[in-house]
Amino acid sequence: MxxxxxxxxxxxxxxxxxxxxxxxxxxxxxxWDNLADLNELSRFSVIVGYAQHLKPQGSILELGAGPGVLVQRFDKSKYGRYLVTDLSDVAIEAARAELADEKTFFEVADMNTYQPKEKFDVIIINEAIYYAPSVQAALDRFAPYLNEGGIFIVSINDDGGRNAKWHVEMDACSYQKIDQTTVSTNKNTFVISVLGA
Ligand SMILES: C[S@@+](CC[C@H](N)C(=O)[O-])C[C@H]1O[C@@H](n2cnc3c(N)ncnc32)[C@H](O)[C@@H]1O
Structure with missing residues (x-):
């Protein structure tokens, strides 16, 4: 060098x-150690509930997963395969060392360029869509990697207006809105959307 x-x-x-x-x-x-705090649990729980209920034994891709807190909230017996990805190799390497097993995998990936090698039943973007150009662009980019009948689950923080652009884009995007839940903790409010391709 x-x-x-x-x-x-x-x-x-x-x-x-x-x-x-x-x-x-x-x-x-x-x-970001606080991602494991109790007041983050409710958003993770809603995402887990949707994924396990709608796609039991499904294959899951998570984008912008950070240190893999969400995958730890899943009942391992209830997913088929889980690919945890993030831009940060520090976060992914630490998570891989602790959490990798025969059906839980880790990959460093920039969601704006990443091309998965397979399709999934569920694609999750949990507090990370802000790093894509837009909601529509992110979903368009990954829709080809959903299996027939597959779903997106997207969480967007509702922080008193700062993320207004992302909520407007979510409402306006072309994907089928299957359900939406808003969770509020003593610290934050999150809007979690389930979408079909
Ligand atoms: C606010 S953190 C959320 C982490 C995790 N999803 C959670 O909610 O616990 C945002 C994450 O997005 C990741 N990120 C930022 N830009 C990214 C990109 N272009 N592709 C993939 N991940 C990205 C960051 O490394 C970070 O881990």
Missing amino acids: SIFTQLEDLYKRKVLRQGRDRWNYQYAAGR
């Missing part, structure tokens, strides 16, 4: 901290 590349790398990691570098830095610093 040339000195220029090293300096550029250092600048990106330490000063700009963009994209993967930024997320890696935040995960390594423990900035």
Whole structure:
């Protein structure tokens, strides 16, 4: 690596901290440890409930999964196969070391370029759709990777207006709205949508 590349790398990691570098830095610093807190449980529970009820023994792809908190909330006997993906290799490597087994897999993947090698019954985007260009673009990108009758489950934080664009886009997107649940905790409100292709 040339000195220029090293300096550029250092600048990106330490000063700009963009994209993967930024997320890696935040995960390594423990900035997202609170995802495992009790006041995050209700949104995870609603997503798990939808997936297990609508697609028992289904195959699941999760995009922007971070350190894999959601997969830990599933009853392992109730999914067929679960692929946990995220942009951050720090988050994915830590999760893989702790959670990988014969039907739970981990892959570093940028949801804006990732091309899965298989199709799934459920595709979950849990508090991560903000890193796609739009709701419609994200769902269009992954619709070809849903099995016949497959579903999307998407959680969008309702934080008093900051995410208004994403809620408007969810309402306007072309996918069939199967159901929607809003969960409120003492800290946050989340709108969880189930969509068909
Ligand atoms: C707010 S965290 C949510 C983590 C997890 N889904 C949860 O709710 O516990 C957002 C996650 O999106 C990931 N992310 C950001 N941009 C991404 C991209 N382009 N492709 C995939 N994941 C991305 C981050 O690394 C981070 O783990």
